[in-house]
Amino acid sequence: MDDVLQQINTVPGVIGSLVCGAAGEVVAHAFPPLFDLSILQGVAATVADPGTGVRSSAGAFDLVDLRYQDGRIVVKPLREAFLLLLCAKAINLQVLAISLNVAKGKLESLIGEGRTEAPLAAPAAAAILDVLTLPACHIQNSAIGGSFEQFGMAAITPATSRQISAFYRTGTTKKLRLTNPDSGLSGIFAVMVVNENDASSDGKIILCKSIEKKLRISDGASLTVELP
Structure with missing residues (x-):
């Protein structure tokens, strides 16, 4: 192929x-x-x-x-x-x-003939034990509104929302379980879908500062993403 x-x-x-x-x-x-x-x-x-x-x-x-x-x-x-x-x-x-x-x-x-290669995996979007893994990121400006930080929410772009829906074969979700695989820290967080002009946020979980602190996750580090 x-x-x-x-x-x-x-x-x-x-x-x-x-x-x-x-x-x-x-x-x-x-x-x-x-x-x-x-x-x-x-x-x-x-x-x-x-x-x-x-x-x-x-x-x-x-x-x-x-x-x-x-x-x-x-x-x-x-x-x-x-x-x-x-x-x-x-x-x-x-x-x-x-x-x-x-x-x-x-x-x-x-x-x-069934001779296609196995689906490819990448560090930024890998399936590990049927769990999606995506990198964390943080938006420095206030483009997504004060409620994002105020209410301790995570955010995803429409492209990321479709990626998660396709992986788990489900509709749009309002909550996600996010886990730091390095520390084992985990939590269920409300998620908002935001329209970011910068496509660099696609395929990533955008975290507010309180979630970053709770999960002890740094920008660019991997998170496992599950449906609660």
């Missing part, structure tokens, strides 16, 4: 590619090292989330082209999986489509 993705990446304008399962798990990827797997996992979870509409579109369209200011995300529906590509803004979609049609047959053959 890695060989197929590397071949796709030779198409001019393709930056990286990955295959994710129906539940949003990253099965294989070919991206430059600067792309953290937690980011790729977040994108895969969003695409696979039934709420995004990509799944329903997959039945009617052969290719989904999501265009952004600086680039494009191209989604090719596969049998019980998705092929995702990060592309340059000016990529020739007709040339790309030819390569993807060839790759689709090869990838679906691998999936059908």
